[in-house]
Amino acid sequence: MQLHPTFHAARDPSRPAIIMGGSGRVVTYGELDAASNxxxxxxRARGVQIGDTIAMCLENTADLFTVAWGAQRAGLVYVAVSGRLAAPEIAYILRDSGSRLVVGSSQTAALLGEVADxxxxxxxxxxxxxxxxxxxxxxDTPVSDERxxxxxxxxxGTTGSPKGVRIPLPDDPAIGAGNSLVGLASQAFGIGGDAVYLSPAPLYHAAPLRWSMTVQRLGGTVxxxxxxDPEQALALIERxxxxxxxxxxxHFVRMLKLPDDVRKRYDMSSxxxxxxAAAPCPVPIKQAMIDWWGPVVREYYAGTEGNGFTFISSEEWLKRPGSVGRALLGTIRICDEAGDEVPARTEGQVYFEGGSPFSYHNDPDKTxxxxxxxxxxxxxxxxxxxxxxFLFLTDRKSFMIISGGVNIYPQEIENLLVTHPKVADVAVIGAPDADMGERVVAVVQPRDMAEAGxxxxxxxxxxxxxxxxRMKLPRQIDFRAELPREPTGKLFKRLLRDEYRALYQGHPITA
Structure with a gap:
């Protein structure tokens, strides 16, 4: 099976590859193929060769797919960078990834101007x-050395700046060779060439980018x-x-908060x-979505690293609420602190055996x-x-905060706040939030408690x-005369996190 937009362009060039939800702009497979070429x-004209790395700092736009597929068929490594990051954060990713070039639009031009400095x-x-x-x-023809x-x-990550997951170029140089995600999409989720796939999230995230490109490999429309916007999402499903x-x-939370008459206005039968995926879903929220949309809600657990993948259908979840499913890629191993496997129903760290190998770029210690x-x-x-x-998750990566499906590293914020002249100590944690799942809370010990407020x-x-x-900025700052630390200086962050969870248990704080 040939799995690439170029083959679909040859068979049916007028088929829509991309539809932009807001503007209605349609990009056909013929247009996408020519533009990516x-x-x-x-x-190549700019001297970027096979194995080189480029970055794209773009909003959700059809041009992003031109860049991604163009890089893919030129044998490049392409890095998606959020335009919501600050200039120093983008500069770090560009430098760390070894990018030779970054692509930006008029919307990100001012930010990239700061990055250029x-x-x-x-x-x-x-x-x-x-x-x-x-x-x-x-x-508009392929490069001579296409691969x-x-x-x-x-x-x-749990500390400092994020790390790139670097994988080697595919052994098979054919641009239309399959991969594990294509197999999962078709076999587990039933996604095929007739799919019309809605992507509501930023394409600089791993899942939206990879799944959208997988749909285009199969010949579907994204x-x-x-x-x-919750109501627009419903309108697009119907349209x-x-x-x-x-x-x-x-997304589920915000759609469920729409008035009943708005939710009933749109036809979800298609x-x-x-x-x-991406973040734990509260059991009542998922139950409400299944009640609304029917048993079409399916969940997976995986990471950018690609070392494992679990899946659960609505029918299976209703029998085991809270589970994220069984492994489709790799074998689940629950291990104790010594790294040895523990019996069923015993809590431990989640490992995968036999999944895809990976490494964290420039960070052998983390690998x-x-x-x-x-x-x-x-x-x-x-x-x-x-x-x-069936896997049940009971905790997340150390004390990472997941707000609206976005992973936020507390130490990065702490490392900045502690340098402020009026701050003596700080701990950043996630507190329950009815809308975002968690909100970023900074608990600050000021140098002068009289200034707290x-x-x-x-x-x-x-x-x-x-x-x-903006997504990393604390939405709440609380002050304390002293933070709980051991004599060695180690922060009892778990105590703070558990305290906030208990404080808002059953009464999540909202914006």
């Missing part, structure tokens, strides 16, 4: 009004939301008769598969920490399996704002 040719050695390709102008004059490239996406989609629990003595690998989550092999909280947020993307 032109981008590959442009990269930090990493002037990295070339930039910034376009306004569409990528077509930059591609003008480039041949398959791959993505390099930045994974969640409907892209420029920005998520385009969406068959498949992917969500995070925050939906055959509504996938969710080593993710691997136990048996060679099994872990994302750092804690859970247990029942006698039938709203004015100092406002000052700290204003000080952080230029250094962090």
């Amino acid at each position: 032109r981008f590959a040719q442009l990269m 930090l990493v002037p050695e990295i070339a930039q390709l910034r376009f306004g009004g569409g990528l077509e102008g930059e591609l003008e004059g480039m041949p 398959a490239g791959c993505d390099m996406l930045y994974s969640s 409907v892209v939301m420029e920005k998520f 385009y008769k969406v068959t498949d989609s992917q969500w995070v629990p925050t 939906l055959k598969c509504a996938i969710h 080593r920490d993710a691997t136990n003595k048996h060679g099994w690998t872990s994302l750092g989550d804690v859970g247990w399996v029942d006698e039938d092999g 709203p004015a100092l909280a406002t000052e700290l947020i204003a000080w952080l704002a230029p250094q962090l993307s």
Whole structure:
């Protein structure tokens, strides 16, 4: 089976590959194939060769797929970078990934201008009004040395800056060779060439990008939301008769909060598969979605690392509420602190045996920490399996905060706040939030407790704002005379987290 937009362009060039939800712009497979060829040719003209790395800092736009598929067929490694990050954060990713060039749009141009001052050695390709102008004059035929490239996406971490998950270029150079995600999409989720797939999330995240490109490998149509809006999502499902989609629990929460008459206004009967992942979904929320949409809600547990993959259908979940399913890729191993497997229903760290190998770019220590003595690998989550092999997660990677499906690293925020002249100590944790799942809370020990209060909280947020993307800014700052630390200096962060969970148990705080 030939799995690439170029083959679908040859068979049916007028078939829509992309529909932009807001503007209604349609890009056909014929147009996508020609544009991606032109981008590959442009990269060669700029001296970017097989195995080189480029980055794309783009909003949800059809041009993002031109860049991604152009890089893929030019044998490049392509890195998706969020335009919501601060300039120093983007500069770190560009430098760490070894990117030779970053592609940006008019929407990210000002931000990339700041990035250029930090990493002037990295070339930039910034376009306004569409990528077509930059591609003008480039041949729309494949480059002479066409071969398959791959993505390099930045994974969640528990400390400091994120780390890139680097995988080698595919052994098979054919651009239409299959991969494990294509198999999972078709076999587990029933996604095929007739799919109309709604992508409501930012495409710089691993799952939206990879799943959208998988649908295009299969020949389906991807409907892209420029920005998520709960009612617009329902309207797009009805308008385009969406068959498949992917969500995070925050999307579910916001759609469920729509008035009943709004929810009943739209026809959801075309939906055959509504996938969710990325963050734990509260049992009542998932139950409500199944009640609304029927048994089309399907969940998986996996990471950017690709070391394992679990799956659970609605029918299976209703029998085992809270489970994230059984392994389809790799074998689940629940291990104790010594790295040895424990019996069923015993809590331990979740490992996968036999999944895809991976490494964290420029971080051998983190790669080593993710691997136990048996060679099994872990994302750092804690859970247990029942006698039938269904996995239940009971904790997340250390104290990472997951807000609206976005992973946030507390230490990155702590490392900045503690340098403020009025801050003596700080701990950043996630507190329950009815809308976002968790909100970022900074618990601050001021140098002078007399200064604690709203004015100092406002000052700290204003000080952080230029250094962090908006999603990482604390939505709540509390003050304490002293934080719980051991005599050795180790912070009892679990005590703080458990305290906040208990405080808001049953009464989640909201914006």
